Amino acid sequence: MALTWIQLPSTRNRASIARRLRQAAARITTAAITAVDARYEWFGRLSPEHRASVTLVARAGVDGFINWFGEGGSDRPVQIFERAPRELSRHLSLKQTVDLTRTIIDTVDAEIDEQLPRADRPYLHAALNEYSRDVAFAAAEVYAAAAEVRGAWDLRQEATVVDAVMRGEVDDAIMSRVATLGWRSTSGAAVVLGTCPADGAETALEATHRTARSLGLDCLTAVHTDRLVVVVGGAPLGPDADLVAVLAPLAERFAEGPVVVGPRVEQLAAAGGSARAALSGLRAAPGWPQAPRPVHADDLLPERALSGDGHARRALARDVYGPLAEAGGGLLETLTCFLDEGLSIEASARALFVHANTVRYRLKRIHEVTGYSPTDPRDSYTLRLALTLGRLLGPGTA
Incomplete structure (x- = not known):
């Protein structure tokens, strides 16, 4: 001028x-x-x-x-x-x-x-x-x-790290990249999966980062085909944390449909296990239309097992059937009878030749041992499948 x-x-x-x-x-x-x-x-x-x-x-x-x-x-x-x-x-x-x-x-x-x-x-x-x-x-x-x-470089680096997490190949080279992306968490990580909004992946990634920061979480995001992958970590994901409750606000950043939270792992290097479970859960989620959103991958164990996930089948046999077999006290027999009798305590008591209060006590013990309540319709479905898989695979399945 x-x-x-x-x-x-x-x-x-x-x-x-x-x-x-x-x-x-x-x-x-x-x-x-x-x-x-x-x-x-x-x-x-x-x-x-x-x-x-x-x-x-x-x-x-x-x-x-x-x-x-x-x-x-x-x-x-x-x-x-x-x-x-x-x-x-x-x-x-x-x-x-x-x-x-x-x-x-x-x-x-x-x-x-x-x-x-x-x-x-x-x-x-x-x-x-x-x-x-x-x-x-x-x-x-x-x-x-x-x-x-820097933004374009960060997006490429972030996509590379998330891809490594999804493949379960987080090595020292990947961890060095993670540090440059601002990841500070040294313990507690999980993977969340769902469908990416159709109106723009870049907008979804930015919004997800903002939501994660508001929750006090480190966050890595990427889009794989039509899926939005979110890797989170930080103090809010402590050993006793309710992952679904903590991460519920992230569900708003996904498109309609199931949003699955993988199990917590101790550190990012082990997040491949969380990613695998979340991916398996996302594939199996249509089998449970009434599932909450988000839903924990472990709550989809029956659907995952039926869809061919060997990890889910072994988990049900090992972590549900196995403890019942070890506990003894007629728990397996009582559970089998209770499920066969249509969840009726009185009918089960007659079939087992025990008092109804004995059945109630054993059902309470089953809940304590497995974390699943036989009187809850959803839990009884999981228990029924665990009984079958435990008999097929054995309680000591690795």
Whole structure:
């Protein structure tokens, strides 16, 4: 934009002013860096290499102003960060860069009164005011571009990590990538799976990260085909946590349909097990249309077993049938009879030739031993399948 802020001097006079300003450029740059060093502690903490980069930017700012003024307010974009944009965006925050540019501009403004003749000053002050706005836009463009590059890089890294979790191949190389993505949790992790919203994967990923942060959780997300994969970790996922209750707000970030929470694992490196269970649960979820949303993968063990998940079959045999067989006391016999008699305590008592209170006591013990209540329709379905699988596979199934 051509200068319109004041009646410009003639081309010859403008060139003379620019020449005098150029002669003072080194002193002005030194004064600017001195001012930055005096005002901001962060500058002193930079490495010599990075301080040199800042000095280059300061000199580029002064030289850029001189050239811009000499050309009468050139339409060319201000590019004072061209020499070290990578250094600035990597080692200085946007606020620090704003402070840096403001200090440079203020110093140049003050040095004009010190270094230049009185007749030159009005033109230079007015021009500097215009130039400073272009510098501000240039800084914003540098950080916007850097943020875009970092965002794309982060998305690729995040997708790579989530893919490794889904394949159960989280090694040291993957864990080093996780640290760069802001994962801080050292214990407690789980995987949540559901359908990705059709209106945009990027929006869903951003919204999921916001929700996870509001819950105090570390979060990694990615989209696999039509599935939204969410890996979470943090203190809220403690050993005694109700995962479904803690992670319920995340269900809103998925499209309609089942949302399955994999079991808690101790650390991210073992999250492949949680992912496998969640994926198995998502495939089997249509078998239980009334399932809550979200639903824990372990609550879908019957459907998972029937859909061909060997882990689920072995879990039912080992963790349900096995403890009942070990407990003795007629629990297996009572459970079998109770299920065969249509969940009737009285009919079971008659068939077993025991008092009804004995049946009630044994049913309570079954609940204590397995975590499933024989009198609950859903739990009785799980117990029935566990009995069958336990007989087929044996209680000691690994």
